[in-house]
Amino acid sequence: MPVPDPAHHVRDWLATYDTPTTSVAHLLCDRHDPHTVATTEIGPTLTATTLTYGELAHRSRALATGLADLGITTGDRVATLLPKGTDLTVTALAVWRLGAVLVPLLSSFAPSAINERLTNSRARLVVCDDEYRTKLDPTPHTTPTWDIATTGTHPLRPGDHTLTTLTQHTTTPTVTDTPIGGHGTLAILYVSANVGPPRGVPVPARALTAMHAYHHYGLGVRDDDVYWNTADPGSAYGLYHGLISPLLAGHGSLALRAGFFDPELTLDVLGLYGVTNLAADPTTYRTLRAATKTLPPEVMVQRLTSAGEPLAPDVIDWVADVFGVPVRDHYGQTELGWCIGVPNGDTPAPATPLVPGAIGPALPGWNIQVLEAVSDDPAPLGTYGRIAIDLANSPLAWFEGYLDNEAASQVRFTPDHAHYLTGDTGIQDRDGQIFFSTRDDGAIRTHGYRIGPTEVEAVLNDHPAVEECGVYSIPDEIAGQLIGARIVPAPGHTATPRLADDLKEWVRTRFATHAAPQVVDFVDELPRTASGKMRRSRLR
Known part of the structure; x- marks a missing residue:
């Protein structure tokens, strides 16, 4: 049977997704079989909660009605501080029904980093998990201008809303979906920069074409696949291909609601749920290699993809030996989607091998x-x-x-x-x-996250014991890169192991857990050029 022409598919998707009447909720939910499973949330104990496209349509319409009652309308920014799973999927669809803009945030961020992104995006509302509610508490340096809704049944703070109360309507929800067109913004994601604050990336609805093309050709997800993307929904790979592209294609996907990566739990999910298509970052494969000698016999993954940073040849070889299938290493950016790599999908065989x-x-x-x-x-x-x-x-x-x-x-x-x-x-x-x-750009990639050195330096420089500092990357077999910091102590402060620990905690609580330096060293001065510019290459 001839392989479909990719260029023809791309033209068809563009004609469907880039129109003046593009409705995101229709494309991701309402046009699909209501009895098909849209997402399966897996808890830490491996129990599953499924949501069909019909249930997703009903729940997202009810929440959209509640959000409209709060005044959310076309173009408003609604941030989420939610783990992967049904709450995030329902919230995202509700936001898109109103023609509003989703601003997904990483739960590992500290309050100051969250506040920075909420302020920059001009968020009207934050929907957060109960576990993260304290990260939204006001501080002496912040003046919140956004409402808050939590996933609990009772408000945790005066004035909070809950998803439960927002979806309690005595009549059938009657919100009319708002088309945003191909050039309308469906999401804003933030990327770290080497210099300056994080940059907001507006994602238009026409980007759905790139997401569908990568889902079909890059990831090679098929109708009968059990698909699992392990990336955080606050990242581009997690949002584009953990949440959006499976819904766009009418496929089901798994969402593990758990904290930091656990190799044993990952293997349990692969085997128990019969995952056939896995997309993950390099840290996942490196950690699995460090903790796994052989796979359980019930693990039968047929297609593997890695994205975020280049995979080392020895990791590629290990995956092929242990899983019995190659891992396809793909390249992309928040600003693009994923655009380079050997496809896992039904493209013609390459003229030359990799x-x-x-x-x-x-x-x-x-x-x-x-x-x-x-x-x-x-x-x-x-x-x-x-x-x-x-x-x-x-x-x-x-x-x-x-x-x-x-x-x-x-x-x-x-x-x-x-x-x-x-x-x-x-x-x-x-x-x-x-x-x-x-x-x-000098960004540091650690445990699948992208960190701008100057972001960490700005936080460290706020500590009274720091005169100046320089942040650099340290190669690591598991994390890819770790974060190191050279500190020049301020006058009156002594370099001690306790101060080093205090500085690590300072970054952890004021920026992000994943951005805390692994190594803190004290020096008399930082390496600089004749003009006074810091020489980052010498920090190591």
């Missing part, structure tokens, strides 16, 4: 070029340059700029806007395969 060291060619719907280092001309094949997206020949590209940040937006494009600049460097061979070299 070359060792390469991540793969462009995925369907994308055209990748490597540009010269000092000009915007294509670099000769086999030479290093800047990895870029050829926008005229990449119908899945959708990013237009950061939220209220023109300066940061401009550096993402060549002056003629013909190319989007990824910030990565590498080589492209004659077969179109990409070999990565380095990242230009």
Whole structure:
């Protein structure tokens, strides 16, 4: 049987998702068989709660009615501080029914980081799990302008709402879905920057085309698959392909409601629920390798995908040996979706096999070029340059700029806007395969999270015992990278192990658990250039 033409599929999806009348809730829920399971939430004890598309439609309409009663309307920003599972799925659909904008937040963030993103996004409402409610308490430095709704049955603070009360309507919910069109914003996600505060990425509804294409071709999810994406819904991979793309395709997906990654629990879920298609970050595979010698016989995964950072060759070899199938290493960004790698889906067989060291060619719907280092001309094949997206020949590209940040937006494009600049460097061979070299932006990737060094430095510099500091990455076999900090103590403060522990906790409680330095060293001065600029390459 001939393989469908990917270009034809992309054109069909664009024609469906990029229209003046695009309704996100219709595309993700209402057009599907109401009896099909939309999502299965798995608790820490491995008990399951399922939600069909029909139940999702009813519950999201009821919540949308409650949100409308609070004044939420088209274009309003509604943030979520929720774990993976049914509450998040229902809330997201309710927000999109109203034509509002979802702002998913990482639960590992400290109150200050959450407040920064809520303020920048101009959120009207935060829907949070009871466990995270204290992170939204006012501080002397914050003046909340948003309402709060929790997942509990009783308000935890005066003035709080609950999802239970918001969905209690004596009549059938009658909210009319609001189309936002292909260029309307469905979500805002935040990415860490090497310099400056996090940047908001508005995601338009037409980006659904890129998500569906990657779900079908990159991940290769089929109608009979048991699909599980382990990424946090506050991240792009977790939102785009843990929540949105399975719903868009009418597929079911698993959502494990648990804390930090547990390799034994992961293996239990793979076996007990018969997962056939797994998408995860490299830390998941590295941790499984460290804790697993052989797989339980009930684990029968058929397609594996990794995203977030390049997988080391030894991890790739281990996965192939233990799982019996290859792991496909894919590249993408919050601003793009996923655009490079060997597909897991039904594309024609590649003309040439994957070359060792390469991540793969462009995925369907994308055209990748490597540009010269000092000009915007294509670099000769086999030479290093800047990895870029050829926008005229990449119908899945959708990013237009950061939220209220023109300066940061401009550096993402060549002056003629013909190319989007990824910030990565590498080589492209004659077969179109990409070999990565380095990242230009200096971000640290740890345990699947992306951290800007200056964000951690800003928090550390607020500590009275810190005169100045420099943050750097430390290679790690499991985490990929860990965070290290060089500290110049302020006058009157002594470098001690206790101060080092205090500084780690300072970052943990004021920024994010995953951003706390693993190593804190004290120095008399930081390495600097003749002009006084810190030399990050020397911090190690």
